Amino acid sequence: MGKRFLMLLSILMMSSTGFIYQNCAPFESLQKTESLASNAVNDFTSSELSCRFIGGNALSTVLTNTLGLPEGDVAMLNEQGEPLKSNNCKSFNHQNGGRDCLYLSEYSSELSTQSCNTSTFRLVAQIYTNACAESLSQEENVNRLFPQGSDNYTTIHQAFTGRTPRGDEIQILKDLSKEFEVEQEKMTAVCAAIGSSLASINSF
Amino acid sequence: MKNKKKTTFDQLDLAFAQSRRNFVTKLSFTLAAAGVASQTRLSLVEELARQIIPQAHADDLVAPQRLIFIGVRSGIPIMPFGAPDLFAQRAEALTPNVPFQGSQFTKGKNGLNFSPDSLPLKAHEDNLLITQAVQTEGGHTRMFNFWEGGRGQNQVSPIITLANRNPSASVIPGVHFAQNSNGNRVVDHRTGSLPDLLTTHNSTFKDNFKKATLAFDDDATKKILEASVKLTRRQALRMQASIKNPLNYSGDQSKAAELLGFDYVQALNPTDINSALNGGANGTYRNFGEALGHTLKAMTYNLINSSTIELSIGDWHGRRDMTSTRAHYADVSEKLAAAVAYLKATPDLQGPNGTTLWDTTTIVIGSEFNRNDSTFGRDNGDGGSQGTLILSKKVRGGYYGKVDYNGNANAGGNPRILTHTGVDRTSGQLLPNGQRNSTRQLYHTINNIIGNSSTASEVITTYLG
Numbered sequence: 001m002g003k004r005f006l007m008l009l010s011i012l013m014m015s016s017t018g019f020i021y022q023n024c025a026p027f028e029s030l031q032k033t034e035s036l037a038s039n040a041v042n043d044f045t046s047s048e049l050s051c052r053f054i055g056g057n058a059l060s061t062v063l064t065n066t067l068g069l070p071e072g073d074v075a076m077l078n079e080q081g082e083p084l085k086s087n088n089c090k091s092f093n094h095q096n097g098g099r100d101c102l103y104l105s106e107y108s109s110e111l112s113t114q115s116c117n118t119s120t121f122r123l124v125a126q127i128y129t130n131a132c133a134e135s136l137s138q139e140e141n142v143n144r145l146f147p148q149g150s151d152n153y154t155t156i157h158q159a160f161t162g163r164t165p166r167g168d169e170i171q172i173l174k175d176l177s178k179e180f181e182v183e184q185e186k187m188t189a190v191c192a193a194i195g196s197s198l199a200s201i202n203s204f
Numbered sequence: 205m206k207n208k209k210k211t212t213f214d215q216l217d218l219a220f221a222q223s224r225r226n227f228v229t230k231l232s233f234t235l236a237a238a239g240v241a242s243q244t245r246l247s248l249v250e251e252l253a254r255q256i257i258p259q260a261h262a263d264d265l266v267a268p269q270r271l272i273f274i275g276v277r278s279g280i281p282i283m284p285f286g287a288p289d290l291f292a293q294r295a296e297a298l299t300p301n302v303p304f305q306g307s308q309f310t311k312g313k314n315g316l317n318f319s320p321d322s323l324p325l326k327a328h329e330d331n332l333l334i335t336q337a338v339q340t341e342g343g344h345t346r347m348f349n350f351w352e353g354g355r356g357q358n359q360v361s362p363i364i365t366l367a368n369r370n371p372s373a374s375v376i377p378g379v380h381f382a383q384n385s386n387g388n389r390v391v392d393h394r395t396g397s398l399p400d401l402l403t404t405h406n407s408t409f410k411d412n413f414k415k416a417t418l419a420f421d422d423d424a425t426k427k428i429l430e431a432s433v434k435l436t437r438r439q440a441l442r443m444q445a446s447i448k449n450p451l452n453y454s455g456d457q458s459k460a461a462e463l464l465g466f467d468y469v470q471a472l473n474p475t476d477i478n479s480a481l482n483g484g485a486n487g488t489y490r491n492f493g494e495a496l497g498h499t500l501k502a503m504t505y506n507l508i509n510s511s512t513i514e515l516s517i518g519d520w521h522g523r524r525d526m527t528s529t530r531a532h533y534a535d536v537s538e539k540l541a542a543a544v545a546y547l548k549a550t551p552d553l554q555g556p557n558g559t560t561l562w563d564t565t566t567i568v569i570g571s572e573f574n575r576n577d578s579t580f581g582r583d584n585g586d587g588g589s590q591g592t593l594i595l596s597k598k599v600r601g602g603y604y605g606k607v608d609y610n611g612n613a614n615a616g617g618n619p620r621i622l623t624h625t626g627v628d629r630t631s632g633q634l635l636p637n638g639q640r641n642s643t644r645q646l647y648h649t650i651n652n653i654i655g656n657s658s659t660a661s662e663v664i665t666t667y668l669g
């Protein structure tokens with residue numbers, strides 16, 4: 001296979017996905033190197049705290065108290081973006097008014113392990129992305145989480161993390177917000193980004 | 205500045221190496237999503253990695269370690285996978301566990317003999333180690349003694365240590381295929397304070413790598429998750445002083461974000477590996493083969509680093525009929541041989557150029573205890589010996605230890621009891637007075653093989669190639 005084709009393919013991949021080199025800048029890589037170097041088995045006996053994921057119950061509380069979803073859970077979506085209804089779901093009850101398949105119910109055993117890993121983080125990112133969309137489709141939640149408008153992140157950040165955002169964090173959220181045109185999408189994106197990051201931030 | 209860390213060339217090498225590993229994994233995702241066929245995908249990824257990140261030439265990488273642990277309940281004997289010379293010398297088929305006359309065995313290397321059922325494994329005999337000469341300390345437990353450094357020692361199981369080291373930087377460090385579809389395990393691990401493996405099942409395994417439908421389209425989701433990863437990383441850097449390896453968790457977050465954009469379900473289909481892995485008797489053995497197939501596929505794309513597969517086949521007593529006995533060993537031997545053939549033919553892109561999964565992957569089969577061999581129609585009691593099978597490029601193949609008859613079968617029906625003698629851990633000579641190796645030695649030896657820390661004075665070095 002020709003070199004030109006390979007290079008072209010790689011450029012296409014990078015431009016279409018945008019992530020291939022995101023961790024490869026020298027500074028970022030060196031930051032990761034510090035953790036790689038500390039991967040030795042002996043580190044497991046150190047007195048530092050271990051990562052423990054907050055678990056499904058705590059997550060459910062956040063969905064209720066912070067995002068205002070009374071059921072403390074959020075619907076899974078089918079490929080058309082509509083609430084998933086399937087007899088394969090543990091949570092689906094078609095005899096009871098067609099209750100949808102719900103994330104926390106469906107993944108209760110995975111979430112109960114309190115294990116910090118890619119799988120848990122991936123799941124939490126899905127949950128928060130859909131939960132924020134559901135939450136911010138309600139005006140009362142918009143008023144509560146973004147009382148000063150979509151470009152002020154203090155309240156929602158405080159609601160999720162218990163502290164105000166720092167300058168660099170505000171900048172990340174501003175950059176993200178700029179990618180969206182509709183106000184509700186801006187707020188939902190900011191909410192989902194903070195929420196998704198909680199999978200690790202709130203886990204320790 | 206007093207506390208500023210210096211950048212060394214070693215650090216730079218590590219950084220580039222990690223970049224390459226990330227690159228390879230990510231590009232592999234991308235090509236899979238684009239529908240590029242598996243073998244073509246592997247070749248492409250390797251070629252691109254060489255060209256795009258020449259600083260991190262794969263020759264500089266250290267080969268990662270991977271482990272497949274097959275945990276067998278029910279006290280099945282290991283000898284039928286490779287029998288000692290004693291069995292190859294007998295005139296008649298004496299026992300239901302290994303129901304063959306001596307002439308039916310095919311002689312292998314270093315005292316290993318293959319029955320017609322285990323013959324597929326002969327192709328890998330140079331790296332097939334079998335012993336049944338390890339002292340057990342009580343059986344009938346979900347927690348195997350040699351898997352915790354000896355009974356009640358509560359040492360972290362080798363697969364847990366390896367998965368948490370995750371030397372291949374896989375997406376999910378390790379998975380545990382539970383025998384029961386309800387997720388209940390019948391084999392346990394000691395985890396200490398470390399995270400456990402992710403419990404899974406053939407019917408749910410691919411869900412871990414399935415693309416979910418979210419409230420935003422793919423492009424918007426990617427932007428949100430990129431922002432989320434940045435937020436996580438900043439938080440992790442601030443927590444470095446008090447939290448154990450927070451950047452590792454930040455890395456996990458980053459991989460999770462990438463994984464959300466790709467659907468790996470088709471690529472993880474094990475049916476295109478080898479028909480042996482998907483065929484055989486229905487039920488237990490086919491489930492085992494599929495779990496092995498899923499494991500191999502996921503390791504190919506570095507989605508997992510370690511895998512425990514449970515194989516529970518019902519209590520293993522001497523009164524079992526020959527049909528079920530033979531079905532077990534024939535099925536499992538065929539599947540193991542197919543798995544090793546796949547490992548040998550598949551590149552491990554996380555290692556130096558030319559590395560295959562066979563260079564990096566160890567397969568261990570163990571049980572909580574082994575029943576002894578008995579004569580037909582008689583029960584075999586708990587054998588008091590621990591059998592283990594190791595398939596790895598790092599071991600020297602052979603049957604380790606000696607087996608003797610102690611007493612004869614007679615008309616009264618007393619079972620023909622086998623006694624086992626272990627080997628001196630460095631010289632390989634038989635131990636005196638019928639002593640056996642210890643579960644502690646086996647624990648440290650397996651840790652040594654897979655690159656975990658181990659106590660040198662406990663490692664059975666004569667096992668190593």
